[in-house]
Amino acid sequence: MNLGISRSQILALALMVACIALLPLVLYPVFLMKVMCYALFACAFNLVLGYAGLLSFGHAAFFGTGAYVGAWTAKALMLTPELAILCGGATGGLLGMAFGFLAIRRQGLDFAMITLALAQMTYFFYLQAPFTNGEDGIQKVPRGDALGVLSLEPDMTMYWFVSAIFLGGFGFIYRIVHSPFGNVLKGIRENEARASSLGYRANSYKLIAFGLSAFLAAIAGATKTHVFGIATLSDVSLETSSLVLLMALLGGKGTIFGPIVGAILVVSMESKLATMGSWVMIAQGIVFIACVLLFRRGIVGEINRGLRTSL
Amino acid sequence: MIDTSASRSDIALEAVGLTKAFGGLVAVDQVDLKVRRGSIHGLIGPNGAGKTTCFNLLTKVHAPTHGRILFEGEDITRLDTAEIAGKGLVRSFQISAIFPNLTVFENIRLALQRRRGRSYDFWRSERVLNAFAEEARQLLEEVGLARAADVLAAHLPYGSKRALEIATTLAVEPQMILLDEPTAGMAHDDVAEVVSLIRRVQRGRTLLIVEHNLSVVEGLCDAVTVMARGRVLAEGDYASVSNNPLVIEAYLGSDQGYGQGYGQAGGR
Numbered sequence: 071m072n073l074g075i076s077r078s079q080i081l082a083l084a085l086m087v088a089c090i091a092l093l094p095l096v097l098y099p100v101f102l103m104k105v106m107c108y109a110l111f112a113c114a115f116n117l118v119l120g121y122a123g124l125l126s127f128g129h130a131a132f133f134g135t136g137a138y139v140g141a142w143t144a145k146a147l148m149l150t151p152e153l154a155i156l157c158g159g160a161t162g163g164l165l166g167m168a169f170g171f172l173a174i175r176r177q178g179l180d181f182a183m184i185t186l187a188l189a190q191m192t193y194f195f196y197l198q199a200p201f202t203n204g205e206d207g208i209q210k211v212p213r214g215d216a217l218g219v220l221s222l223e224p225d226m227t228m229y230w231f232v233s234a235i236f237l238g239g240f241g242f243i244y245r246i247v248h249s250p251f252g253n254v255l256k257g258i259r260e261n262e263a264r265a266s267s268l269g270y271r272a273n274s275y276k277l278i279a280f281g282l283s284a285f286l287a288a289i290a291g292a293t294k295t296h297v298f299g300i301a302t303l304s305d306v307s308l309e310t311s312s313l314v315l316l317m318a319l320l321g322g323k324g325t326i327f328g329p330i331v332g333a334i335l336v337v338s339m340e341s342k343l344a345t346m347g348s349w350v351m352i353a354q355g356i357v358f359i360a361c362v363l364l365f366r367r368g369i370v371g372e373i374n375r376g377l378r379t380s381l
Numbered sequence: 382m383i384d385t386s387a388s389r390s391d392i393a394l395e396a397v398g399l400t401k402a403f404g405g406l407v408a409v410d411q412v413d414l415k416v417r418r419g420s421i422h423g424l425i426g427p428n429g430a431g432k433t434t435c436f437n438l439l440t441k442v443h444a445p446t447h448g449r450i451l452f453e454g455e456d457i458t459r460l461d462t463a464e465i466a467g468k469g470l471v472r473s474f475q476i477s478a479i480f481p482n483l484t485v486f487e488n489i490r491l492a493l494q495r496r497r498g499r500s501y502d503f504w505r506s507e508r509v510l511n512a513f514a515e516e517a518r519q520l521l522e523e524v525g526l527a528r529a530a531d532v533l534a535a536h537l538p539y540g541s542k543r544a545l546e547i548a549t550t551l552a553v554e555p556q557m558i559l560l561d562e563p564t565a566g567m568a569h570d571d572v573a574e575v576v577s578l579i580r581r582v583q584r585g586r587t588l589l590i591v592e593h594n595l596s597v598v599e600g601l602c603d604a605v606t607v608m609a610r611g612r613v614l615a616e617g618d619y620a621s622v623s624n625n626p627l628v629i630e631a632y633l634g635s636d637q638g639y640g641q642g643y644g645q646a647g648g649r
Contacts, residue, residue: 250494250510251503257491260480267440267478268553269466269495278501 078379106236107294112317112329114286120324123259128189132162132284133291134306140292141208141301158292166284207302322368393418399448410611423602431611469556477542481535492552557587
């Protein structure tokens with residue numbers, strides 16, 4: 071019955087903020103920025119998977135759209151980074167509304183397949199479109215000056231900029247989940263027929279959730295583009311769609327902090343095992359199978375069950 | 382209610398020539414049904430009589446092949462579940478329809494939340510829902526679930542899930558409630574409890590109950606419509622209907638109907 075933030079959530083949030091503040095002293099900030107971008111992406115994805123109960127298999131379309139539009143507006147239109155990232159987010163959000171409009175008419179596997187098909191179409195669009203440079207991608211995207219004054223070229227300045235976006239996005243998702251809208255969304259996930267019989271139009275809620283999720287996924291993509299200065303086809307690929315699914319499931323779908331934990335694990339695994347080449351995929355597969363078998367609710371999901379918390 | 386034709390008549394829900402065919406099988410055949418405002422109306426019949434299909438037509442799960450449905454004089458034949466709910470016509474489910482991974486309190490609050498409209502405001506804190514907390518507690522008190530407020534709905538015993546569902550339905554303040562076999566699968570003591578709960582919470586609302594168990598109908602309903610083989614067999618109060626030879630024959634003619642339906646009514 072407690073409507074506020076629980077004590078365990080405050081504790082976890084404090085821990086997370088402390089990590090963001092202190093970890094760049096010991097770890098490479100670019101790596102941490104990558105983790106934050108993917109963590110935001112996974113949290114956005116979790117909004118539809120965990121809270122609306124929709125398995126999207128094409129979220130890379132939004133992440134990639136954010137990356138390409140963010141890169142193009144920053145490089146060709148010379149927009150400041152925050153505007154370029156917002157443009158990327160808005161385009162991704164609109165694309166999400168369009169895809170969602172088509173896909174939410176179906177449920178379960180059909181829904182997943184429609185999102186997958188639309189994401190593949192998006193992939194080929196970015197492969198063929200003149201402004202994306204095909205296989206090369208958009209390179210040398212300037213980090214630019216935040217608000218037109220603060221140069222983001224130094225890694226640590228960029229780091230605080232990305233941290234602000236990540237925390238802002240995370241806070242926004244927390245608010246969505248704990249809003250009147252979020253309560254209805256959870257009701258629809260739990261029992262759609264009952265929610266409609268009470269007078270809630272399930273598809274409208276799902277569509278709004280899908281659009282918000284796409285918007286935030288695109289923000290994450292556009293941010294990542296600014297960190298690395300490049301937008302490529304891999305951002306919009308099927309592999310990225312499955313990676314974000316892996317992060318959400320690993321950490322715990324439908325939990326607040328789960329996707330972040332999942333993103334940390336997956337990104338760390340990728341960088342530690344980078345020397346193994348394509349064996350990374352196999353290692354990831356094994357970790358994934360082990361996790362699904364050992365803790366079906368994901369890491370944070372199991373913690374919540376054990377400690378009766380709602381992290 | 383502004384509509385004059387509706388206020389002149391005392392009929393809340395009306396079905397005219399309602400027909401539903403699944404391929405070649407006509408499950409509901411030219412059913413006319415009138416439910417008076419403020420009454421508890423029973424829709425009964427042996428297994429396979431078409432009463433569940435009829436209920437599903439009224440609650441918009443299926444679209445009728447022919448016929449019209451009127452609620453308070455307004456044609457609602459083409460509206461969907463959420464739309465009729467907006468007009469004050471709310472159904473309950475045979476399998477207790479609850480939100481299993483929300484607490485009992487959250488279940489009720491979600492229904493009360495309907496009153497603030499569609500709640501598309503994803504930017505606002507759920508603290509605005511505190512406004513419904515007191516009423517949610519009162520409703521839970523009313524159906525005897527006050528002490529289970531913080532329990533996950535999935536963990537409630539069967540009878541309590543039913544009570545929770547009824548409380549949830551009441552929370553949206555419907556003008557009319559459609560109940561699908563409210564006592565299905567219940568032990569005798571629970572049945573009595575649900576019957577008394579329904580009576581307690583009715584308070585002038587119109588109720589349509591699809592029921593298999595005749596003893597429930599006997600104690601509860603002001604009017605009864607008996608269906609058999611997709612058609613209306615008899616209509617009237619319980620006493621006249623239960624003595625109707627056609628009805629007796631329909632129930633006796635069906636093995637299951639005898640055991641679960643007429644047999645129970647006759648046995649008491």
